[in-house]
Amino acid sequence: MxxxxxxxxxxxxxxxDAKALGALVxxxxxxxxxxxxxxxxxxxxxxxxxxxxxxxIYSGPCAAHFYARLKKSDVHRVLILGVNHRARGHRAALSxxxxxxxxLGDVPIDxxxxxxxxxxxxxxEHDARAHSxxxxxxxxxxxLQRVLRNFSFLPISLSYLSMEECRNLGAALTELCVNEPAxxxxxxxxxxxxxxxxxxxxxxxxxxLMVLEKVLALNPVDLLKIVEEKNISMCGVIPAVVMLxxxxxxxxxxxxxxxxxxxxxxxxMEEVVGYASVAMxx
Numbered sequence: 001m002x003x004x005x006x007x008x009x010x011x012x013x014x015x016x017d018a019k020a021l022g023a024l025v026x027x028x029x030x031x032x033x034x035x036x037x038x039x040x041x042x043x044x045x046x047x048x049x050x051x052x053x054x055x056x057i058y059s060g061p062c063a064a065h066f067y068a069r070l071k072k073s074d075v076h077r078v079l080i081l082g083v084n085h086r087a088r089g090h091r092a093a094l095s096x097x098x099x100x101x102x103x104l105g106d107v108p109i110d111x112x113x114x115x116x117x118x119x120x121x122x123x124x125e126h127d128a129r130a131h132s133x134x135x136x137x138x139x140x141x142x143x144l145q146r147v148l149r150n151f152s153f154l155p156i157s158l159s160y161l162s163m164e165e166c167r168n169l170g171a172a173l174t175e176l177c178v179n180e181p182a183x184x185x186x187x188x189x190x191x192x193x194x195x196x197x198x199x200x201x202x203x204x205x206x207x208x209l210m211v212l213e214k215v216l217a218l219n220p221v222d223l224l225k226i227v228e229e230k231n232i233s234m235c236g237v238i239p240a241v242v243m244l245x246x247x248x249x250x251x252x253x254x255x256x257x258x259x260x261x262x263x264x265x266x267x268x269m270e271e272v273v274g275y276a277s278v279a280m281x282x
Contacts, residue, residue, distance in 0.1 A: 170245020193236020
């Protein structure tokens with residue numbers, strides 16, 4: 001297999017031209033009225049969080065609230081938990097490619113992180129099918145390329161995991177972060193997730209707030225429970241649950257809601273999708 005994963009959604013979820021993509025990301029970070037406009041640069045860098053993954057013109061300004069806070073950090077390694085929307089391939093998939101490409105350049109897979117997790121989590125497997133057409137991880141890379149410049153990352157594509165498997169994977173991520181040798185740069189853990197889908201703005205607001213209450217309470221069990229009981233169309237609840245289990249052992253003292261809005265706030269529409277950016281802080 002080719003060792004470079006080509007972009008799957010360039011030209012649809014974001015511009016395929018490097019200059020246009022860079023300008024759009026900068027607009028999300030600096031100019032958009034829904035974006036941080038520089039304000040979040042004054043807050044400490046998060047060590048984990050949840051970010052949305054729709055087309056950048058819609059969810060980009062929301063995600064930018066998280067990424068703006070990484071600009072002045074010393075982060076050079078990122079672990080991204082993505083959702084496998086079509087449930088293709090393995091349910092907990094590592095990248096078989098050594099590098100991922102976007103119009104802004106190439107990003108290397110962190111092989112040390114990959115080997116650490118592969119040795120500790122039996123249900124993780126390298127699988128191209130789970131990643132090749134999926135956008136939930138890919139759309140995060142242009143932001144990271146813009147704010148970090150030089151970094152490696154570990155993408156994990158998730159479809160269905162049991163609660164026990166979520167807990168086990170989260171515990172392995174905790175161990176990965178806690179056991180880092182002195183002098184190594186911190187690892188940021190991201191859960192890629194949109195919230196309610198294709199409902200009225202009022203319904204979206206009601207259901208999104210139910211989800212965010214559990215995320216902000218750092219409660220993975222109740223998060224999965226409320227999504228299942230209320231049939232909330234959150235496409236990334238498993239990544240969020242795993243992330244919450246991971247931060248449980250990292251001394252997290254608070255989760256901060258950075259931004260919450262829906263697609264109708266970008267362009268008027270009757271049925272909308274909800275987006276939120278959440279930062280986990282020590």
